[in-house]
Amino acid sequence: MAETENSIAIPQDFESLKTIILERKAQLPKRLRQVAAYALDNPDEIAFGTAASIATSADVQPSTLVRFAQHFGFEGFSSLQQIFRARLRERTPGYDERLKALSGNDHSKLESGSIFNGFVAAAHRSLDNIASSVEPEAFERAVNILAAAETIYLVAKRRSYPISGYMAYAFGKLKVKYQMVGTAAGVDDDILAMAGPKDAAFAVSFSPYASESVNQAKLLANRKVPVVSLTDSAFSPLAESSKVWFELVEADHAGFRSLSASMAFAMALTVAVAEKRRRNGEDHSME
Amino acid sequence: MAETENSIAIPQDFESLKTIILERKAQLPKRLRQVAAYALDNPDEIAFGTAASIATSADVQPSTLVRFAQHFGFEGFSSLQQIFRARLRERTPGYDERLKALSGNDHSKLESGSIFNGFVAAAHRSLDNIASSVEPEAFERAVNILAAAETIYLVAKRRSYPISGYMAYAFGKLKVKYQMVGTAAGVDDDILAMAGPKDAAFAVSFSPYASESVNQAKLLANRKVPVVSLTDSAFSPLAESSKVWFELVEADHAGFRSLSASMAFAMALTVAVAEKRRRNGEDHSME
């Protein structure tokens, strides 16, 4: 039987394997394509896992993994796995190189490279700051407030809007009731009128502060709705209306700021709230 | 059975394991010391090899490896091996201090702290990857394409939406003509109908891919509109329609991903495009 009459050679390194997989991707059967996608997206899993564990993660049968390997000329799954392991071995991270890679990498040779480097570096700096500027106790309190809320109102405009947008997406997936404020014009007041002390709000506003956000936060605070806020200055007008507030200064590159740290913060808060709710009791979590 | 009455805790990461081994090295029996030396000299072997193969290499019996592991409080050899594997997985940072600051800071004491730490760490990892996964040449090409465009169409749904949202905000401030696709339902086709070869599009889609985004990218490509895309898998259907595409895998914490690296990337691209336009000529930049 000429099972593996390889007109083409068996890939010996990860890069060529990746290339071949991408080339043949279209012609692959459904399950094999599924494995291919999983393999390229989670190479580390392939390297360390067992056939059984990988099969579970990728949602296929172990035999499919073997077939996949054989499809590309390997004797069995194990020999394919070697490629993935070699990749980790050789790519000895050499962490120093990694840092060097940032300051001295190919990017800087090209025109736009320094801009790219600048933003990555700025994001790193932002994240360095975040651990020190966010107090654990405050974070805990914020989580408690939001976890106890019936509905979480998300207040954000302009530059902050993507943050609440992402939180909304995540809350939706996590089955946490939320309400975005400030999407369509005009109806905001009606939405806010429904908020009460049993709810809570999360407001984000960076300088220059959108006056609507500030006003809406005030309005909510007056209605005894506990407000948690994220801002970039202790002088932010948001702080007055907030039970808990966080000051998070994003590092900038050439005056422009990305939202890297804010996104990490937002996601942490979102998941922490969901987690807290889950723990607090399955009794009334799904109403 | 008080075999392992650990007055001290079992090491959970490679660094602390290394420290403990070095501390106790002097008091170790001969063979165990032999294993200790081998382990620290050939960590990769420990990570990938089997107990039998390692034993042969280190010139000891397999049972000695088990004894060694138990000596340090592990249940068996396998659990010790996990430490060595984790080291390779998590590209143990050359940023030692940074991570140590993370795992050892006040946050870990509190309930939600580990979630917070997890997301900050994940964001760091994402940014570590970004420099290596984004090719400078590709970035340059993407900048050129978008800088040359009359109008930049931003295509993104769901999880990717905040990215294009932020780019829209920044483009607005930078006076770069753009058009968001997919905000209000229904009018998308009309908007896309205006796009032509002189324009360009930037599409973002992460798994699971929103079919509208994919279709719209295809549509644009068919209309000879150059498409630049950002995705998280080489398998993304977006890739086919794109002139340039970037694969950017956000590291996850407990299965949830933030958008930290994507945000840095988006901002870098946005500013680079604006900068390029500014340089290309003040003549027609302000029309």
Place this chain on the structure above:
DNA sequence: GCCTTTATGAAACATAAATTCCGTCATTTC
């Protein structure tokens, strides 16, 4: 519409692995 081919899932099999157990040896202590 039927038949052939190919893909897929589930379980069985054989193998290789990790771990445990026990006998032997060396070193120390009384």
Place this chain on the structure above:
DNA sequence: GAAATGACGGAATTTATGTTTCATAAAGGC
């Protein structure tokens, strides 16, 4: 110098892993 304690090597045991096989399902061709 004898007994005891601990280390070590090697084999036995048990676990679990990769692979193969077979039956079924889906797809494609005539």
